[in-house]
Amino acid sequence: xxxxxxxxxxxxxxxxxxxxxxxxxxxxxxxxxxxxxxxxxxxxxxxxxxxxxxxxxxxxxxxxxxxxxxxxxxxxxxxxxxxxxxxxxxxxxxxxxxxxxxxxxxxxxxxxxxxxxxxxxxxxxxxxxxxxxxxxxxxxxxxxxxxxxxxxxxxxxxxxxxxxxxxxxxxxxxxxxxxxxxxxxxxxxxxxxxxxxxxxxxxxxxxxxxxxxxxxxxxxxxxxxxxxxxxxxxxxxxxxxxxxxxxxxxxxxxxxxxxxxxxxxxxxxxxxxxxxxxxxxxxxxxxxxxxxxxxxxxxxxxxxxxxxxxxxxxxxxxxxxxxxxxxxxxxxxxxxxxxxxxxxxxxxxxxxxxxxxxxxxxxxxxx
Ligand code: 1CP
Numbered sequence: 001x002x003x004x005x006x007x008x009x010x011x012x013x014x015x016x017x018x019x020x021x022x023x024x025x026x027x028x029x030x031x032x033x034x035x036x037x038x039x040x041x042x043x044x045x046x047x048x049x050x051x052x053x054x055x056x057x058x059x060x061x062x063x064x065x066x067x068x069x070x071x072x073x074x075x076x077x078x079x080x081x082x083x084x085x086x087x088x089x090x091x092x093x094x095x096x097x098x099x100x101x102x103x104x105x106x107x108x109x110x111x112x113x114x115x116x117x118x119x120x121x122x123x124x125x126x127x128x129x130x131x132x133x134x135x136x137x138x139x140x141x142x143x144x145x146x147x148x149x150x151x152x153x154x155x156x157x158x159x160x161x162x163x164x165x166x167x168x169x170x171x172x173x174x175x176x177x178x179x180x181x182x183x184x185x186x187x188x189x190x191x192x193x194x195x196x197x198x199x200x201x202x203x204x205x206x207x208x209x210x211x212x213x214x215x216x217x218x219x220x221x222x223x224x225x226x227x228x229x230x231x232x233x234x235x236x237x238x239x240x241x242x243x244x245x246x247x248x249x250x251x252x253x254x255x256x257x258x259x260x261x262x263x264x265x266x267x268x269x270x271x272x273x274x275x276x277x278x279x280x281x282x283x284x285x286x287x288x289x290x291x292x293x294x295x296x297x298x299x300x301x302x303x304x305x306x307x308x309x310x311x312x313x314x315x316x317x318x319x320x321x322x323x324x325x326x327x328x329x330x331x332x333x334x335x336x337x338x339x340x341x342x343x344x345x346x347x348x349x350x351x352x353x354x355x356x357x358x359x360x361x362x363x364x365x366x367x
Contacts, residue, residue, distance in 0.1 A: 027160040027222050032092040036223060036260035036282050038303050038336035044328060044365035045092035046358055047162070049264070050344030051085035052097050056351055058084050068113040069105060072098045078148035079155065086159055088351060089358045092338075093160050093223070096149065096216065100166025100227055101174065103212040106141040109133055109175070117180060124178035126186065128197055134204040137211040139218070149219035160223060162262070163216030167228035168205035168246045175201070184233050191234075191242050202246045210253045217257045224254060225262040226280070229343075232267025239274050251279030262305060266343050272297035287342030292333035303336030310341045313353045324357055328365050339365075 027033060032045040053059055062080055063071060071077045081097040101111055101119040110122035125131060139146060152161050166174075173187045174180070181187070191198045213224050231243060251261050263275050264284030275283050276298040283302050285294040287309035294304055312323050324339075331337030339361045345354065 027156070027158045030092065030158055030160050030222075032160050032338060033222060033260060035336040035338050036262070036303050038281075038301075040367075041336075042367055043362050044331065044337055044339050046339035046361040047091040047093040047095065048085070048089075048341055048345050048354060049095070051089070051091060051095065051354070052081045053345065054347040055345050055349040055354075056084055056088070058088075068099065068115070069102070072102050073144045075144050075148040075151060078144070079151045082148075082152055082161075083155060085354075086156065089355050090362075091358055093162050094152065094156055095162045095225070096145075096152070096164060096221065098145070098164070100164075100171060102145075103137050103142065103165065103208055104134075104171065104175070107133075107135050107137050107208065111174075119174050120179045121175055121177075124186070125175045125201065126190065128200070131197075131200060131204060134201075134208065137208045137215075139211075139215045142212070142215055145215060146219040149216060149221055153220035161221050162223045162225050163213060163219075163221030164225040164227060165209045165213050165216075167226045167231065167250070167263075167265075168202045168209060169231045169234070169243050170227060170229050171205050171209070172198075172201055173230050175205075181230075184230060188233075191238070195242070198242060199245075202242070206246045206249050210250050213250070213254060214257070217254070217259050221259065223260045223262060224257075225264060225284075226250060228263065228265040228268075231265045232269075232271065232286075234271070236270055236274060239271050244274060244278055247278040255279075260303075264305070269297075273299060276302050282336070282338060284340070285342065291327060291330040291337070295334040298334075300335065302334075303338065304331065304334040305338040305340045307340065307342040308357075310343055310346050310349070313341075313349045313357070314346065317353065317356060320353060320357065321360060324360050325364060328361065 031041045034041050035045050059081055078097045082094050086094045105111055112120050114120050173184050176187045176190055254261050260282060261280045262282040263278060263280035266286045268275060269289045272294055282305050283298045285304055285306035287307050291304055291307055308327055312320055
């Protein structure tokens with residue numbers, strides 16, 4: 001099997017310039033980007049976290065025999081898989097097909113994505129010496145990202161493309177634990193017990209994440225989502241001390257790009273105000289807090305994204321429809337609302353449910 005390709009490009013070219021203009025079709029007026037910017041929209045835009053992937057037969061077909069990290073480094077596959085849910089559902093945004101550990105792999109961290117498990121790190125980072133592996137990321141480290149985004153922007157036309165990265169806390173958890181974790185024990189042990197090492201690690205990850213998101217915007221992504229999936233494990237005071245300085249630096253470091261910045265985590269009900277403070281334009285909300293209450297907690301000046309429990313899609317459509325209507329109604333309390341799930345699509349989801357949900361959101365939110 002091929003491994004991650006060598007990087008033929010080097011250097012800092014192409015960072016910093018949003019690149020959707022050159023092809024003459026500009027998604028800037030799309031419903032999705034307008035909602036992110038809290039501008040009036042004709043209908044509530046909708047996309048689904050993990051909309052590409054194991055719930056789609058066409059995904060399973062193209063992934064057959066191809067390891068996940070190989071798929072993430074193969075532009076033709078990235079383009080095809082990213083387009084699949086756009087073709088099937090008519091969602092209002094595409095999300096770049098990749099994984100949060102791709103930039104770490106690209107700078108040389110020894111890791112793999114194991115089927116049915118997730119990211120596994122060969123040498124977990126638990127000492128100052130181990131930090132040395134986390135060098136800066138340069139655009140030339142991820143030429144397949146730049147190439148795939150360039151092709152996608154042409155193919156998508158006026159449908160915006162969301163670029164993404166894992167947030168420092170969530171990346172740190174994988175790097176310190178060595179893989180997926182329920183309680184993040186080693187992660188918290190470092191955070192509480194070795195704050196200097198913790199902040200040094202978070203600072204390295206912040207630099208890498210910022211550079212990686214800027215590469216995606218330079219290549220043409222028209223919004224950027226930061227996935228801090230596991231940060232709900234942290235209490236608010238600890239978030240302020242150990243996480244907020246780093247996520248704030250990421251959002252501040254993207255401000256000049258002019259693309260909407262989305263900030264998402266799971267189990268973040270008690271952190272919503274702090275997520276708003278971190279500086280994103282849109283705060284993602286999981287299914288545990290109703291959107292009208294989330295709007296109150298996040299405060300003014302932010303749009304919201306969410307928040308149907310992905311497990312509801314496993315129930316009959318008669319159960320799904322009123323839940324979706326309730327979310328649309330509560331979403332009106334926010335200054336802008338992007339309909340989404342409260343976390344990623346579950347692998348056993350029937351794609352027809354997502355097709356019907358997309359249609360319901362479009363029809364019933366029409367102004
Ligand atoms: O072999 C396979 O098919 C691997 C399954 C898989 C897939 C399809 C993984 C491993 N990642 C992905 C794609 C992926 N990862 C996307 C696709 C784009 C889309 O939305 O369509 C995205 C956005 C991610 C991001 C990601 N990876 C997150 C953040 C989002 C979230 O769901 O919270 C996280 C936490 C990961 C880690 C990861 N990668 C893969 C798995 C199974 C996991 C989770 C492991 C765990 O439970 O800790």
